[in-house]
Amino acid sequence: MAKNEKEKFNDFGLGDKSSSDGYRALNKDGTFNITRTNIPFFERLNFFHSLVTMKWSRFFGLIIIGYFIVNLFFATIYSMIGVEHLTGTKGMTPFEQYMEAFFFSAQTITTLGYGRVAPLGLAANIVAAIESMLGLLSFALATGLLYGRFSKPNTKIRYSDKAVIAPYQNINGFMFRLVNPQKNQLLEVEINVSLSVKRNDSDLRNFYNLELERKKVMFFPSMWTIVHPIDKESPMYNLSKKDLLIKDAEFIVMLKAFDESSSLPVYSRTSYKADELFWGEKFIYAAKRENGKLNVDVGLINHTENVDLN
Amino acid sequence: MAKNEKEKFNDFGLGDKSSSDGYRALNKDGTFNITRTNIPFFERLNFFHSLVTMKWSRFFGLIIIGYFIVNLFFATIYSMIGVEHLTGTKGMTPFEQYMEAFFFSAQTITTLGYGRVAPLGLAANIVAAIESMLGLLSFALATGLLYGRFSKPNTKIRYSDKAVIAPYQNINGFMFRLVNPQKNQLLEVEINVSLSVKRNDSDLRNFYNLELERKKVMFFPSMWTIVHPIDKESPMYNLSKKDLLIKDAEFIVMLKAFDESSSLPVYSRTSYKADELFWGEKFIYAAKRENGKLNVDVGLINHTENVDLN
Amino acid sequence: MAKNEKEKFNDFGLGDKSSSDGYRALNKDGTFNITRTNIPFFERLNFFHSLVTMKWSRFFGLIIIGYFIVNLFFATIYSMIGVEHLTGTKGMTPFEQYMEAFFFSAQTITTLGYGRVAPLGLAANIVAAIESMLGLLSFALATGLLYGRFSKPNTKIRYSDKAVIAPYQNINGFMFRLVNPQKNQLLEVEINVSLSVKRNDSDLRNFYNLELERKKVMFFPSMWTIVHPIDKESPMYNLSKKDLLIKDAEFIVMLKAFDESSSLPVYSRTSYKADELFWGEKFIYAAKRENGKLNVDVGLINHTENVDLN
Amino acid sequence: MAKNEKEKFNDFGLGDKSSSDGYRALNKDGTFNITRTNIPFFERLNFFHSLVTMKWSRFFGLIIIGYFIVNLFFATIYSMIGVEHLTGTKGMTPFEQYMEAFFFSAQTITTLGYGRVAPLGLAANIVAAIESMLGLLSFALATGLLYGRFSKPNTKIRYSDKAVIAPYQNINGFMFRLVNPQKNQLLEVEINVSLSVKRNDSDLRNFYNLELERKKVMFFPSMWTIVHPIDKESPMYNLSKKDLLIKDAEFIVMLKAFDESSSLPVYSRTSYKADELFWGEKFIYAAKRENGKLNVDVGLINHTENVDLN
Structure with a gap:
């Protein structure tokens, strides 16, 4: 017995054969001192698991960088549409105008919406509607991730x-x-x-x-x-x-x-x-x-x- | 047997040796009538566990105080940048201007964003973009904490x-x-x-x-x-x-x-x-x-x- | 055996003694065909359990009624402060003014904040800051409750x-x-x-x-x-x-x-x-x-x- | 034994009788190679289970379509009330006016609320108050669903x-x-x-x-x-x-x-x-x-x- x-x-799964x-x-x-190779990317992938187990510093770093990049992206789109489709912009130089678009994007994605700058016309409105929706979903995701990180037995x-x-x-x-x-x-x-x-x-x-x-x-x-x-x-x-x-x-x-x-x-x-x-x-x-x-x-x-x- | x-x-873990x-x-x-001392702060720390197990009165107290302090902090920053970078402020005295900055901060961190007061210029806009992001994350955290508090078997x-x-x-x-x-x-x-x-x-x-x-x-x-x-x-x-x-x-x-x-x-x-x-x-x-x-x-x-x- | x-x-806990x-x-x-009486209210109380197990119709009913009452409450406070402390109100009659206050309250508690109507002065701003915070917390609670309701094994x-x-x-x-x-x-x-x-x-x-x-x-x-x-x-x-x-x-x-x-x-x-x-x-x-x-x-x-x- | x-x-539940x-x-x-028929719709229904187990592409597709349809619905209501009850609209043609109503709806349901367009009068305000509340609840639901999807053991x-x-x-x-x-x-x-x-x-x-x-x-x-x-x-x-x-x-x-x-x-x-x-x-x-x-x-x-x- x-x-x-x-x-x-x-x-017990630790490999008795090559443990010299x-x-x-x-x-x-x-x-474990074990690595696995040749795993197809899609099988290995576990998005939530990675985001929940990474270090806090890296997690917040990713959020901040993501926030910055997404705003750059939307600012570029608003600039391409033309800042004249954003009411209330006061920027004179192209840089100032891009900045207005950038901060308008930030106000939209956080659903802050001061309204000093607001979209006018079809194109700008469509982008803003999409961006605010995206903002809500990203934020829903962040809520889930934060809860996932905290509620793990620690x-x-x-x-x-x-x-x-x-x-x-x-x-x-x-x-x-x-x-x-x-x-x-x-x-x-x-x-x-x-x-x-x-x-x-x-x-x-x-x-x-x-x-x-x-x-x-x-x-x-x-x-x-x-x-x-x-x-x-x-x-x-x-x-x-x-x-x-x-x-x-x-x-x-x-x-x-x-x-x-x-x-x-x-x-x-x-x-x-x-x-x-x-x-x-x-x-x-x-x-x-x-x-x-x-x-x-x-x-x-x-x-x-x-x-x-x- | x-x-x-x-x-x-x-x-069974209760210590048979010194129980006189x-x-x-x-x-x-x-x-348990047992205390543990000399535990390094970082090992002892369990942020989520503390916030989830503390009394409701203390929990809400912390939230309210935190809300107040964060707004004081950002109001000070906006004041240092200068309230002239916030459009629509009507405060005359320094105190009134500080109050405008304080309530603008509150409207930003909750993503309320009435827009009567809105940021103008690079510095104020950057701070507002950061504050609204911080607001969303804090709120995501509060959501997780509230759920964590409620979903514990009671x-x-x-x-x-x-x-x-x-x-x-x-x-x-x-x-x-x-x-x-x-x-x-x-x-x-x-x-x-x-x-x-x-x-x-x-x-x-x-x-x-x-x-x-x-x-x-x-x-x-x-x-x-x-x-x-x-x-x-x-x-x-x-x-x-x-x-x-x-x-x-x-x-x-x-x-x-x-x-x-x-x-x-x-x-x-x-x-x-x-x-x-x-x-x-x-x-x-x-x-x-x-x-x-x-x-x-x-x-x-x-x-x-x-x-x-x- | x-x-x-x-x-x-x-x-097995069903009481063999009085089951005639x-x-x-x-x-x-x-x-179970068993009731328990004389339980102090505080011991019996399980707020989350009740809100999570009640019928959907009742749950949504409670939310709608709660939303209505809270807005009535804050509308009354804004009215007492005086609608002249809300910019942009266009109401003439007391009823219209009360309605403006009511909808301003709704826009504040949902953090919508159009800004057509916005608070001016200390009192109105304090109430609005509190109300938007309350809105966020209520909403965090609703998120938790909805998740609690859905994630229960069904x-x-x-x-x-x-x-x-x-x-x-x-x-x-x-x-x-x-x-x-x-x-x-x-x-x-x-x-x-x-x-x-x-x-x-x-x-x-x-x-x-x-x-x-x-x-x-x-x-x-x-x-x-x-x-x-x-x-x-x-x-x-x-x-x-x-x-x-x-x-x-x-x-x-x-x-x-x-x-x-x-x-x-x-x-x-x-x-x-x-x-x-x-x-x-x-x-x-x-x-x-x-x-x-x-x-x-x-x-x-x-x-x-x-x-x-x- | x-x-x-x-x-x-x-x-073990797999049916030994008709397995030829x-x-x-x-x-x-x-x-399992087993289907069940004649189950009343209400018993079979498991809303959360379906939304949590469906493919990501379908899940996001549903959200986008839902967002679009809800905005169409509210835009139609605002149009029926009359765009003159929305301040700041600049649309001239009926199509432009409908678009203004549509984007106003999007700004309301996401609690963005720029305020360039804002409701005026009882009817428009009531609808907007309901829509913003609905937006918050939908978003609470989305948060729960996203967390439910991610937190499942994968x-x-x-x-x-x-x-x-x-x-x-x-x-x-x-x-x-x-x-x-x-x-x-x-x-x-x-x-x-x-x-x-x-x-x-x-x-x-x-x-x-x-x-x-x-x-x-x-x-x-x-x-x-x-x-x-x-x-x-x-x-x-x-x-x-x-x-x-x-x-x-x-x-x-x-x-x-x-x-x-x-x-x-x-x-x-x-x-x-x-x-x-x-x-x-x-x-x-x-x-x-x-x-x-x-x-x-x-x-x-x-x-x-x-x-x-x-």
Whole structure:
């Protein structure tokens, strides 16, 4: 049964075949070290996904540039129609007239419509009617994008930078810890840790599911130390620090939880390589009672002290 | 197996180590008595989450203040450019001119644009084009925030203020009751009760999962009495009222359900301390038939009567 | 085990205690015959839920009336300030002036702002600035409400009006059928049927879970006949038509599915009373092959023919 | 137990009764070959669903046509009221006057409101107030629709065009492969394959669940080859290529996953008919190491090479 489960977990989509020395399947930030090529543009394309996941600075940059370009475009059209079809323009030079057209376009696309300058005649009116409609649709789109950006579950689990091997009961354990730095509550938090090591005789890799002291917690308001006890059943049993480095070990961590703030499930991933694992250190306790509350000092998440191993 | 499950439930993220006398892990409203410090500002920050969960009065207050400040800001800019670049202004005194600029700003940012006052010249036009764009984006944001605020599942389960020990079949039971006061239907309602008590010999705490008469109901249109039968398997077996007070007992309640109105899962939490537990009282029946309907009197949720215990 | 499950299902929040003769727990449309009284107004209140679930006619009615009243309100304020503070008004009589104020208000709250009439002076400008802001917020709210109304999973499962007792293999079965009349696909459809009957010796009711031939289907593109085989294990075994009427039987149906269109889970409920159950009828087949497609005639959902029972 | 599961899977809503020769239950794109007729218009109707799932070209076409028609409608009303009730109109001929009314309508419904033309008098003002309100509501609707269109999980799993029978360990296996061409991560991907074959003696069909080498992967960043080992337990055991063609075999594939980008579950379906199954071919390996990353060449998804079967 245990073997079966390991078998099933084997590979799990990360490719056991070409993962040779020095390869990290999962980056620390949870992204995969996998690229895909030769995807037709249309299949790859996900307009909304890109606009919702890009950085804020880039998102606002795109909006501002788009606003500028669209106004340039319409200003050119109004100029071609002739500014005499815009009432109230006071520009004398061609540049001033183009500027009048430009700002008239801006007043139209935002549906501001001061009316000091207004379209006169069929052509100018048609363009203005189209532009104002376009403005409304663009704005509808921006509303959706802003909501899409904000309403995404915004969970940034913070993992300790390093994992440790520390005493656990009368054996040792593989440990790391994590905290939710934000105000949103995470509930029914489930964690899954697996170990990927190179096979002795080939470039292929084996994947093992690591049994945890506690796989799921109902609440997660505090700091949580994940422990894999290195007992006789553990794939890490009798492996030394050097063995793990030679086998190019990677510990792959996947967390699943329910985010009460967005009412959506959230996932988080990270990994530890053999050289991020410290032997004979233990995490220091980060919580203390204060005014009837338990206070957790998140700044201590990476603090360890030396300890003798069993 | 049972022991295993209790073991797993142990701590569940609430910290078994420093929970000494008089400590309440979970407040009555379901928040945790845990604070986290030393979190970098950027990690802690969740702009949308704050704006969506703050009180309505504060939310509208922020909007109004923001509207006022932004208009002050732009009015100052227009004044610096000079009100002579705004056509149609009729203000004579500097204050009147500033007011004209202020209201022109308000008409621009809301894209109202009466046009009695309108920008003339490059500088004023540029500022107005930027302001109207900013107005649209702010408004897009407000739309998203309002929707985010409203669309959150808004479930306020009402729990009885007190729990009781009352006869149940030929033994006694730990009981409390709950009702959904709102119109939205809750389906597949699951409840979980655990008991946290101080250990005899230390400051540490033990957590026990309490077996319930009924752990899940498919519908929840009425009032529901939760019963933990105190049989020989119960961690409360042979514990007296005084024992629970000495052991600083806390009953931690967690409810999970599907909210048909929002099509989302919802969670609710509360807790009872030993001094909110009343021995030898039972809840009076709150439902009666009326015109072919079952009528539940929610006002009776806390009403109990004295009863002899088994 | 089986008994245990029935036990658990017992009551399921529908109240087994006061359900006497002629009582229907669940209406045909899936609503509950349960009312709750004495709920404080603030707890009961769910503004968004009400506005999102009310009928379209009522929703639009509210918007139109609200628009009218708000404009009356602001028109009165502008009139009190004096129409001389609105430029360009051409009204002579008090009524005409009030009308000018009214339409000026409408042009302001929609951020239309023609500017033929525009505010002049501090008081009128302040009111207009507030009104346009209010307009934007109301409109943001309306956007959210419209989206909330539309994005709700809109699944209307259609159940056969009657249930039947028909031959099934070499015994008989309790049967009804259902279809999804809409274009959205329902996946992983799960159905649950239970029988509620009066106890012989009291007003109380028993609830039994009915075993089904097939409890779950992965796809539901066609019409589905639900069958409970009346074998020796069935709570309906040896019960006659008359028995079910005397016991005031109610068959409670609950369906759960994943709605691919909204990517949300959906639930549907209905019930059959003993007098909606027809003995010795069977549903006629409603599907036939046409041009390489299977064609399901939804209009036949209630069509049955007489049949001899086993 | 295994038999039981097959039994349960039997039919799964696809209609086992009239599926005779040459019938394909599930199209390659995952739609069903099933139509439903005689559905009352009101039950079938799902306005939002239609507007959200139609093609972009059609969606924008509808908006543009709608905008044009609504303006024609209001222009006609304003013309009937008389353009003399619109100030500032400069049209001389009836056509020019109608055009003025048309563009005035466009400026009103978009809440642009230049004000060069503005309503005067009760009738024109009432119509304009109604039109601007209608404009806001339509725009709110468009915002919701655009968001609804964009926020839908947009997952297009790409399946290999053909399935193959290739050696697997010391037997053979039924195989096909799939890839997620988009940037969004799919997690907890579960796959289900079943085989539908005609019965020997009738028009009816049998459905069998196919056991897979791996039914679920936690991550899916790469290409995944699904393998059903044809061992003694397999319903394909001892069936030849010809047998499958005669039995009109259809392999029905259903995939379920969690889409991290939208935080929603997604489903995907496809099918392979017997003539899309190639014997003695195997998929060539599509991944290689490059700069410390694994590179998957999606263009190779259909590439196979000949191989001897066991």
